[in-house]
Amino acid sequence: MNTFRPVCWFCGETYEIEPIYTCRRCKGTLDIQYDYKQVFSQAYFQPLASAAGNEIGRFRELLPVWPNQRMITLGEGGTPLIRTNNLFNTGNNQSLFLKLESVNPTLAFKDRPLAVAMTAAVQFGLNEVVCASTGNTGVAAAAYAARAGLRCAIYVPEGTPEEKRSAMEQYGAVLHTVKGHYSDAYRVAEEMAAARQAFNLTSTYMNPYAVEGNKTVAYELAFQLGKVPDWIIVPIGAGPLLSGIYKGFKEMKLAGFTDKLPRMAGVQAEGCAPIVRAFRDEEIDVQPWSDPAQTIASGIADPLITYPADGTRTLSVIRESEGIALAIADEELIRYRRLLAEREGVLAELSSVTAVAAAAQMQQTGLLEQSATIISIVTGHGLKDMSAAINHTKGSV
Amino acid sequence: MNTFRPVCWFCGETYEIEPIYTCRRCKGTLDIQYDYKQVFSQAYFQPLASAAGNEIGRFRELLPVWPNQRMITLGEGGTPLIRTNNLFNTGNNQSLFLKLESVNPTLAFKDRPLAVAMTAAVQFGLNEVVCASTGNTGVAAAAYAARAGLRCAIYVPEGTPEEKRSAMEQYGAVLHTVKGHYSDAYRVAEEMAAARQAFNLTSTYMNPYAVEGNKTVAYELAFQLGKVPDWIIVPIGAGPLLSGIYKGFKEMKLAGFTDKLPRMAGVQAEGCAPIVRAFRDEEIDVQPWSDPAQTIASGIADPLITYPADGTRTLSVIRESEGIALAIADEELIRYRRLLAEREGVLAELSSVTAVAAAAQMQQTGLLEQSATIISIVTGHGLKDMSAAINHTKGSV
Structure with missing residues (x-):
């Protein structure tokens, strides 16, 4: 039995564990809810607080990943x-x-949500991820996609800084420049994700799995x-x-x-x-x-x-x-x-x-x-x- | 009693705990030796291996810092x-x-040796640090000097990349461009450290305290x-x-x-x-x-x-x-x-x-x-x- 599920943050409608971004009833963004009774049935945090190791995977019972799913990680977390x-x-x-x-x-900080979202993408058997980004999300998406071996397409608005564009490309992502502002890139990424069955990693609350990181x-x-x-x-x-x-x-x-x-x-x-x-x-x-x-x-x-x-x-x-x-x-x-x-x-x-x-x-x-x-x-x-x-x-x- | 002291790596001559860079007898570089019997008198590493926390200060008995000296830290170490x-x-x-x-x-990686060296500079009551650098050492020296509240002068050879020069300056270090190559900058830094009673953080084996990090x-x-x-x-x-x-x-x-x-x-x-x-x-x-x-x-x-x-x-x-x-x-x-x-x-x-x-x-x-x-x-x-x-x-x- 799964211990988590997506739930509409606005109207409370519940959903299966799947690549889903908005409530089909009210269009609201989603949240992940956990069966806390099960997770916390033993003292949960105390042993973690005094244990060695930094990786965010040690909190996996409170992340939306299946028990046997290997975490995609670059060593994020454990920051000073x-x-x-x-x-x-x-x-x-x-x-x-x-x-x-x-x-x-x-x-x-984007490495935390992206590590979780990329793990979810692998969990769902997807081969491609997309996102709209002006910088940090795109760089993190490109790096974690490389680590997971997934294709990555990033939609950036005109005027995105050259350092960040270059980093995304060096990680092997495909960049598409979208005329206009971030909201235009946001819309194109949304369309492309739907058309190509790619996981949409755009920041904001769009991807409820990412937010959990x-x-x-x-x-x-x-x-x-x-x-x-x-x-x-x-x-x-x-x-x-x-x-x-x-x-x-x-x-x-x-x-x-x-x-x-x-x-x-x-x-x-x-x-x-x-x-x-x-x-x-x-x-x-x-x-x-x-x-x-x-x-x-x-x-x-x-x-x-x-x-x-x-x-x-x-x-x-x-x-x-x-x-x-x-x-x-x-x-x-x-x-x-x-x-x-x-x-x-x-x-x-x-x-x-x-x-x-x-x-x-x-x-x-x-x-x-x-x-x-x-x-x-x-x-x-x-x-x-x-x-x-x-x-x-x-x-x- | 102190548990460590500088020792010439080449001829074995021993020295007091002071700002010293080369053996006065043979000109060799120095190493720090510890009274391991005292440090290891209880099982030393086992509790550290399973403890929470990343900071390199947890190994302080094996670093050349006095027992009550506050460590200068930016959260270095604990890397993935x-x-x-x-x-x-x-x-x-x-x-x-x-x-x-x-x-x-x-x-x-320079953050580890620089954290230890900057702690030593404070321990010795010095107000200024200098180094020769083409990049990473200078950036780390500038950051840790800012953290410690010490003045920092960096001698860079011509052709040092603009990104790194700029980072050193943003941390508040004073940059001096030296005509010629790294070895020219090295020599000028050495002279300046002596003339100004500043701690010399130049990489290589020059600073035995830094190497320990x-x-x-x-x-x-x-x-x-x-x-x-x-x-x-x-x-x-x-x-x-x-x-x-x-x-x-x-x-x-x-x-x-x-x-x-x-x-x-x-x-x-x-x-x-x-x-x-x-x-x-x-x-x-x-x-x-x-x-x-x-x-x-x-x-x-x-x-x-x-x-x-x-x-x-x-x-x-x-x-x-x-x-x-x-x-x-x-x-x-x-x-x-x-x-x-x-x-x-x-x-x-x-x-x-x-x-x-x-x-x-x-x-x-x-x-x-x-x-x-x-x-x-x-x-x-x-x-x-x-x-x-x-x-x-x-x-x-």
Whole structure:
């Protein structure tokens, strides 16, 4: 008997374990539900917390893979958690930690969801994967497809940075440039996946199997800290990383491993912030960002044009956690990228820097409790967008 | 009482724990010796092998740091070990694993020695570090100096790749371009360190504290594999990584944790292979490579002009291990870089690819025993030399 199944996150309809992306009844995105009674029938997390080994496969009972399915892995996960020494004002006894998801095989957090999704693709007997991407997802998809021996086609919008295009090609993926923006590439990838019976790995909440990989960040954080942090700050485009992390903590609470949940802060760039706008306006439903996205944080510049419900889903998780959504200006990203490198020795992608700038902003505005423990997720490595950063830094001097 | 001290590797003269680089009697490079009786008085490795946590600081009794010294860390170590699926002929029941040192905070194995050396710099109360570098060492030095809050000056030869120069600058290091080749930068760094009482972090065997960080690769390999591999293949310039790894295994044998030692293979590029030449010619002393270094593997293109004894030291370790030294042609590097990315999903620096091409060559020439377990050390990430690889790949089509 399987211990998991896809369930519509919006209407609750349940589905078989198959390559499926949206609810056939309400078109909502899906979530994976587990038979937690069975998984947690013995103390689940305690032995894992004190065991050797980093691989995310050690949590396989909480990932949507069949018991005998070999995991496709490049050694993702087990990333460093380091405490900031010089960047953050510790006057109120608050401490800021960085979870370096940049130290993953393809240098971004995407390796976790892609490892799980690629394992699911093999589990389903598929020979090809596709995705729409402006960067990190495509690079990770190409690498894991190479590792699994599957064909990989990536649909990139015009203007995708040359470093990332080149990396995808070096891993052997076939690149197709789509005229227009990310949402155009998104649509073409969706059509192609259907036409070719390929597994669609596009980020957002489209692939419910992929999203589950993000939960492993939560398990690792709890093990590394020895407690549940007060705040977790996550850069968000559509937001599956934020939701995945929160789901991981909820599972640990359900299992009796912790009794507390963190508050989730979702961070966007001011030039493309549909979720933050809805949070500030106290709306339930997120609306697409219809102005042109204007930010250097390309990795999270998602206007949610054809799938605003993804933003709604993320916003509801933020609210459930009693968290916040906030936006950062590009000038602050350039400034904090430099500060983070010069004061802590961490070179982060511009999109990732949002989470660090947000920590400072939250502290300055008195949002953080005394003695609070805060985690900023550094989602991607600065060596992946050096040319963008160099251009902008030079421009700003 | 201290449990370690610097000792001349060539003549055995012993020294105090201080910033020292060469034997005052014979000018030889130094090694750190430990009071192993004290360190191993209780079973040392067994509890570490089964414990949670990745940080190299867990081996601190075997690193040259004082008991109460805070380790300077960016979360280095705990790197993935993955088995090749599609690259290596497994006909003879041989298995090839990749140790992904590319998945370190600054994307190269240098983070291990630099973490230890920077901790030593703080321990000695120094305010500044310097190094000569063509790339990875400088990037790591800049990052760890930022983390430690020390000033960092890096002397780079003309022609150092822009990506790496830029990364060093973003971490806040001061770059000085030196006319000429690496050996010229090496000499200037040495003079500057002496003049400014700065700690010299230049790679090679110059800094005996740094070299010790490399031992942690050995400990991790034994824990991850659950045994000692038959062969470990290491890209070598001067060769401190190879020596450090072998020393780590010798320590594990001394402690009674293993009863076997691996054979060490040192790999150079054909266009700059002073150690390989001496190995083939059955010489004891390595001579400098006086022709211009001609290879795309810039990270290991060290002609050892003013310090050929570093090569002699590495060669003696290779021989002690009953290993070999071999050289790879640039065309093979380009070919294996592509194969590694397309078949295993691993994008490696050109210098690192030598270790993978060497594994194939050793198999083809019948050097590997039946059922042998082979480790190739992937020393640096391919995203660090994309422009070099792209130029050469395009040139080769």
